[in-house]
Amino acid sequence: MSNHKNIKPTESELEILAILWEKGPATVRDIHEVLEQRKDAGYTTTLKLMQIMLEKGLVDRDTSNKTHVYRATVSQKDTQQQLLSKMIDTVFNGSASQLVLQALGNRHSSAAELDAIKAYLDEMEKKSK
Amino acid sequence: MSNHKNIKPTESELEILAILWEKGPATVRDIHEVLEQRKDAGYTTTLKLMQIMLEKGLVDRDTSNKTHVYRATVSQKDTQQQLLSKMIDTVFNGSASQLVLQALGNRHSSAAELDAIKAYLDEMEKKSK
DNA sequence: ATTTGACTACGAAAATATTCGTAAATACAT
DNA sequence: ATGTATTTACGAATATTTTCGTAGTCAAAT
Secondary structure, three states: OOOOOOOOOOHHHHHHHHHHHHHOOEOHHHHHHHHHOOOOOOHHHHHHHHHHHHHHOOEEEEOOOOOOEEEEOOOHHHHHHHHHHHHHHHHOOOOHHHHHHHHHHOOOOOHHHHHHHHHHHHHHHHHHO | OOOOOOOOOOHHHHHHHHHHHHHOOEOHHHHHHHHHOOOOOOHHHHHHHHHHHHHHOOEEEEOOOOOOEEEEOOOHHHHHHHHHHHHHHHHOOOOHHHHHHHHHHOOOOOHHHHHHHHHHHHHHHHHHO
């Protein structure tokens, strides 16, 4: 029952969220240093983006120190779910399993990962009986 | 080795592509009638979008009759792959299997679909030996 | 031949997203 | 205290996407 709000981050916002999810709470500079490695954007661009994300409620921040610390307010899982759902609907004809096969097909997954998926499938079938 | 180009349709373009993939070649009116059911956009809006898609090479068209017939030039599969890849990278920490579990979790898939996935996994494991 | 209706072309407005420059605030070192 | 470096705030320029109005074309019906 987690979350009913529509999470719709833009492309750039998603990149920032991803970093926040991975590293946990971080400053603008932290984020910017990561982004800098793949794109070239100015520092204030990152800052502005994060301020906009604050307005939208995608993040909040601790302003008790001069250098603010930002934190994602939307969970990675909810966001994943949201985006997946949309993608399945629009690009995979509404079929989750079609997406699954496609995802497994063109990526390498370790044997352990595959086993985990199989175990999960077994679990589902058991429950559905 | 189908396709090296970067397919990056916008949100609206993707909706149109989805319809073209499903119905095959279609006129602007065909597309618009489908879109009309979920959003309210004017006819010329759809037309303009499709003209832009033509410029970008996402579609081509048969102009031998007055009413042009559009056809997707990018395949559904290539587009799926492209979008999936990006999504896995940015939202699923690079792990395809993480995406798979998430996709299976919150959607209903039929027993037959699940079996198909399992069969596929078995196939992969066999080959990797 | 004229009207009517459906179509395309196209420019441009409106909405949204991205980028950046500049100013003000703060902390720290000299 | 003054200078330096780092930060935030914020307006505004730019770029991109979406929307639509208007004009012109064509074919079929009157």
